[in-house]
Amino acid sequence: MTSPPLQDYSDFLNQNPNDGWVRVMGMHFTRATTEEVEAEVEIELKHRQAYGIVHGGVHCGIIETLASVGAALNAMQEGKTAVGLENHTSFIRATRSGKIRAVAKPLTRGRRSHVWEGTVYDDKGRVLATGRVRMMILEPDTELAGERVGVKG
Numbered sequence: 001m002t003s004p005p006l007q008d009y010s011d012f013l014n015q016n017p018n019d020g021w022v023r024v025m026g027m028h029f030t031r032a033t034t035e036e037v038e039a040e041v042e043i044e045l046k047h048r049q050a051y052g053i054v055h056g057g058v059h060c061g062i063i064e065t066l067a068s069v070g071a072a073l074n075a076m077q078e079g080k081t082a083v084g085l086e087n088h089t090s091f092i093r094a095t096r097s098g099k100i101r102a103v104a105k106p107l108t109r110g111r112r113s114h115v116w117e118g119t120v121y122d123d124k125g126r127v128l129a130t131g132r133v134r135m136m137i138l139e140p141d142t143e144l145a146g147e148r149v150g151v152k153g
Helices: 010-014 022-025 056-076
Strands: 027-031 037-042 081-091 100-111 115-119 125-138
Touching: 010 027, 022 056, 022 081, 027 056, 037 056, 056 081, 056 100, 056 115, 056 125
Parallel strands: none
Antiparallel strands: 027 037, 037 100, 081 125, 100 115, 115 125
16 A cells, blocks of 8 residues: 655745745755655855855755755644754865755654754755754744744745
């Protein structure tokens, strides 16, 4: 017996006007399920640091975004939310242009925390960066920085 297909939230995420970082970075989600989150970014000047290569913060941000989305999709099934606690990203190969693609998958999904692992690839399939992100799962009505945490729609 096969499992039913996982719901893909990528269209919903791509239409979210409140995610400023994703919009500014030009991220486009291509898959977003409870088991895997994937996105693409076309490299532009805003992604490069002074040497002309993609800034490491872009790789960190993409990995954290995908991991956070994946943890949140899982947490939402119980009316909860997720926020990042740690991001450990390693830079493997530099790139200057083209389209990068990133994928994140869960390593652990506990009641109070998740750990997701992400990889960023260039358009030739070479690994540019890898990272692990640990998220805290928040109970409903949790306040963070003075406001209730959740998706604004």
